[in-house]
Amino acid sequence: MLTKRYVCIICPNSCEIEVEYSEDKINRISGNMCEKGEEYVKKEILCPERGLTTTIKVKNGSLPLVSVKTSKAIPKEMMMKIMDEISNVEVEAPIKIGNVIIKNVLNTEADIIATKNINKKVK
Amino acid sequence: MIQKEIDIVIVGGGPAGLSAAISAKRNGIDNILIIERNENLGGILNQCIHEGFGVEIFKENLTGPEYMQRFIDEVEKLGIPYMLNSMVIDINSDKELTVCCRDDLYKIKAKSIILSMGCRERTRGQICIPGTRPSGIYTAGTAQNLINLRNYMVGKRIVILGSGDVGLIMARRFTLEGAKVLAVVEILPYSSGLPRNMAQCLDDFGIPLFLRHTIVNTHGNRRLEAVTIAEVDENLKPIKGTEKKIECDTLLLSVGLIPENELSKNSGVIIDETTGGAIVDENLETSVRGIFACGNVLHVHDIVDFVTLEAEKAGISASRFVKNKLERYEMIKVNPGVGIRYVLPHFISTKRDVKFFLRVMKPGRNKMILIKDENRIIKRIPKLRVNPAEMIRFELKKNEIKGVKELWIEMENVN
Numbered sequence: 001m002l003t004k005r006y007v008c009i010i011c012p013n014s015c016e017i018e019v020e021y022s023e024d025k026i027n028r029i030s031g032n033m034c035e036k037g038e039e040y041v042k043k044e045i046l047c048p049e050r051g052l053t054t055t056i057k058v059k060n061g062s063l064p065l066v067s068v069k070t071s072k073a074i075p076k077e078m079m080m081k082i083m084d085e086i087s088n089v090e091v092e093a094p095i096k097i098g099n100v101i102i103k104n105v106l107n108t109e110a111d112i113i114a115t116k117n118i119n120k121k122v123k
Numbered sequence: 124m125i126q127k128e129i130d131i132v133i134v135g136g137g138p139a140g141l142s143a144a145i146s147a148k149r150n151g152i153d154n155i156l157i158i159e160r161n162e163n164l165g166g167i168l169n170q171c172i173h174e175g176f177g178v179e180i181f182k183e184n185l186t187g188p189e190y191m192q193r194f195i196d197e198v199e200k201l202g203i204p205y206m207l208n209s210m211v212i213d214i215n216s217d218k219e220l221t222v223c224c225r226d227d228l229y230k231i232k233a234k235s236i237i238l239s240m241g242c243r244e245r246t247r248g249q250i251c252i253p254g255t256r257p258s259g260i261y262t263a264g265t266a267q268n269l270i271n272l273r274n275y276m277v278g279k280r281i282v283i284l285g286s287g288d289v290g291l292i293m294a295r296r297f298t299l300e301g302a303k304v305l306a307v308v309e310i311l312p313y314s315s316g317l318p319r320n321m322a323q324c325l326d327d328f329g330i331p332l333f334l335r336h337t338i339v340n341t342h343g344n345r346r347l348e349a350v351t352i353a354e355v356d357e358n359l360k361p362i363k364g365t366e367k368k369i370e371c372d373t374l375l376l377s378v379g380l381i382p383e384n385e386l387s388k389n390s391g392v393i394i395d396e397t398t399g400g401a402i403v404d405e406n407l408e409t410s411v412r413g414i415f416a417c418g419n420v421l422h423v424h425d426i427v428d429f430v431t432l433e434a435e436k437a438g439i440s441a442s443r444f445v446k447n448k449l450e451r452y453e454m455i456k457v458n459p460g461v462g463i464r465y466v467l468p469h470f471i472s473t474k475r476d477v478k479f480f481l482r483v484m485k486p487g488r489n490k491m492i493l494i495k496d497e498n499r500i501i502k503r504i505p506k507l508r509v510n511p512a513e514m515i516r517f518e519l520k521k522n523e524i525k526g527v528k529e530l531w532i533e534m535e536n537v538n
Contacts, residue, residue, distance in 0.1 A: 007322045013508060014318035033507075050323065053173050053186055054299060055271055064274040067172035067188050076327065083299050097192055115172065116188035 001027065006044055008037045017041050049073035053115070056086055056101060061093030061118040068101060070110040078108055086112065093120045124228045130154040130445045132220055132233040134211050134386065137166020138427050139239035139418025139434040141194040146438025147237075148201045152445055156231070157198070157205035158222055164198065164205060165191035166241055167264070168427065170271045173292055179428035190427060214390040218413055235413045235441040238387050238401065239434060242419040244289075245379040252284075254341030257348070263289040263377040267296070276300060278373025282350050283307045284338050286314040286321075288425065288512070290377025295324040304330045305369055308352050310337045310359055313486050317425065317512050337361060338374070347372055380423045390414060397465045398422040404454050404470040405477050406440035407433070415441050422467060422480070425514055429480070450474075455529055460495070462534030464511065473524045479517050481532060483509045489537045494519065496527045505537065 001022050008015040015037045020028040026045060029038050043049065051073050055065040074082065082105055091101055095118040102112040131147050133140045136159030144157050163169065168176070171187030178184055181193075198205065206224065213221040218236055222229040244262040261269075261277055267289065269275040279302050283290045286309040294304045307325060312335050314321050325332055333352060339361050340351035354365035382399040384392070392401045393410040400421040401409040408415050417437035418430045443449040452472035459466045459481070466481040481492075492504040492515070501524065504517055524530070 007318050007326075009319035009322050014510075050327070051174050051184070052299075055172060055274075057274065063272060065272065067186060067271065069174065069186055079299065083301075097189060115186040116169075117192060 004045075006041050008032060008040050010036045010040050019045065021045055048076040050076050050079060052079050052082055054083060054086060056112070057090040058095065058118055059090055059092045060121050061095070062121055063118055066091065066095050066101075066118045067115045068112050069115050070105070070108070071100075071113050072110045074108045074110050078106060081106055082108070082112075093118045124230055127156075127229060127231045128154075129156045129231055129233050131156075131235045131237060131441050132231055133157045133237045133239055134214070134220075135159065135166065135239040135241055135418075135420070136161075136164040136205055136207075137239065137241050137418065138168055138191065138194065138430050139241065139420070139437075140166070140237070141191075141198055142431045142434035143237045143239055143415075143417055143438040143441070144203050144205075145194065145197050145201060146435040147442045148203050148438075150439050150442035152442045155203050157203065158209050158211055158220075159205060159207050160210040162208055164195050164207070170264075170268050171292075172271050173296075176427050179426065180431055187427075194431075211386055214386050214414075216391040216411060218390070218411075233413075235415070235444045236390075237434075237437050237441050238384075238392070238409070238414065238416040238420050239418045239437075240383045240386065240420045242380040242382045242399075242423055244376070245381055247376060250376075250378050252338055252341060254350075255343055257341070257343040257346050259343070259347030259372050260341065260374045261376070263287075263293045263375045266373075266375055267293055270296060270300065276302070278302060278371075280305060280371040281373045281375060282338075282352075282369055282371045283375040283377060285309065285377035285379070286316050286332065287377040287379065288316040288320050290375060291316045291320040291324040293375055293377070294330050295328060298328045298330065302373075304328070305371055306331050306333055306352070308333045308336045308338060310335070310355055315512055318510070339366060341374065342368075347374055350374055380419065382420045382423065384420060387414075387416070387420070392416070395465070395469065397459075398467070402469045403467065405468045405472060405475070406443075406449060407437040407468065408440060408444075408449075413441075413444050415444075422465065425512060429514060429516070433480075455527060457530045457532065460493075460531045460533035462490075463532050466532045471524070471530070473527055474521060476518060476520050477524075479519070479532075481515050481517075483511055483515070483534060486510045487536075490534050491537050492517070493531075493533045493535060495531045495533065497529060501527070501530075509534070 006017045017031040053069045099114040136157045168187035168191035176190040209224040218233045220231040342349040349370045353361040401416040415437040417434040454470035464482045494502040
């Protein structure tokens with residue numbers, strides 16, 4: 001049996017939640033003010049997910065980088081793997097917000113999408 | 124020199140300036156000009172590529188650039204004029220601005236001015252870190268600019284001083300980009316960042332946080348080679364014998380933001396020493412009539428959505444001022460009391476509903492915010508949890524404050 005404390009990141013109440021759990025079973029959750037806290041902690045223990053934001057290199061752009069995000073949250077342990085995958089990618093300007101740069105990145109069902117407009121470089 | 128006459132000049136094209144301009148335009152003023160010193164609009168949001176923006180206003184979790192683009196698109200759609208690469212170098216009390224551009228110098232006579240210049244970072248000099256002066260010491264925002272906009276990685280082994288949100292977000296960013304963040308060092312007994320940033324930026328990556336510690340020395344001549352950290356006592360003085368040397372090539376400073384008010388002072392605007400921003404009334408009007416302030420130049424916000432809401436109000440007030448429709452009521456003073464660092468606005472009329480922003484002195488649980496006049500408690504607002512990193516908003520209805528001569532806002536424990 002393990003006991004772990006979490007700070008819930010769902011809302012500004014930042015509940016400190018204490019959980020007792022074993023291998024793949026949660027025995028007791030306390031300290032959360034709402035059900036969302038319970039959901040958050042369960043997910044944190046079984047399969048924690050995060051949104052990933054980073055940048056990708058741009059060819060012939062007004063800036064050398066375009067900011068990107070995953071279209072949905074991805075398993076936490078995939079973050080560094082996706083960073084590696086992205087490090088070799090380069091895209092050609094112009095780029096518009098929402099453009100899909102990598103589809104279904106590493107089979108996570110999340111796309112890498114642009115979060116910034118990048119114009120072509122003016123010569 | 125080119126001369127111009129403008130109804131509302133907006134100094135700064137970041138989130139505050141853009142929202143203020145949109146709001147002024149929608150309230151019937153066409154002769155508006157946004158002046159931006161950078162080469163594009165959007166201000167600091169250009170480099171804030173992380174998520175967490177827009178939850179309040181759009182009910183969506185956007186990145187900084189996405190949030191900013193919505194306002195830039197609106198400015199373009201409404202045809203609001205703006206000048207880029209242009210720096211206001213003076214504002215005088217007659218509301219005349221001197222603007223320096225690449226091609227010429229402008230003298231602009233404004234009927235009204237909205238100050239939305241934002242804030243800048245506190246630097247090494249301002250916190251007096253002893254030691255050598257090698258390269259490799261950056262403010263967190265500068266490092267963020269270099270990494271996120273210019274594709275320039277600033278270091279490999281990183282120590283971060285200060286646990287403000289920018290520092291925490293950069294700790295995660297550095298780790299994702301393959302650098303090793305060795306320590307985040309915070310002089311206070313608690314983090315000055317949002318708890319959720321502590322969780323998703325530090326805990327997620329196992330980055331150690333040293334509370335009650337500070338940096339007492341830097342080593343290295345050409346490039347930073349190490350820093351010495353030490354524990355501090357209750358007076359924040361380093362304790363002898365607790366020193367620890369950490370080898371690193373980069374030190375990031377995330378030690379506070381300062382509203383950028385040099386221009387405001389030139390124009391005669393009176394500054395509140397606690398916030399570092401202008402003293403304002405419920406219209407966000409400063410001590411100079413017709414000059415309004417909003418966003419981080421007024422006080423440092425933790426959430427951009429609140430900047431937008433505040434700037435909308437400044438836009439409305441400035442447009443009313445230009446149309447000679449800004450009511451001139453007698454104002455009463457609002458004072459921060461026990462446990463409260465500051466409360467805005469500083470003056471209110473009691474003739475209409477007012478929204479307030481406040482920050483507490485230190486973190487706590489089970490507190491009560493008390494709104495008092497000289498005789499009685501007007502209102503009690505319970506708070507399960509308070510944190511100086513999180514601004515608290517509340518509203519008073521005009522019937523609650525009718526006839527009040529002065530207000531005090533205090534905090535007490537609930538048993």
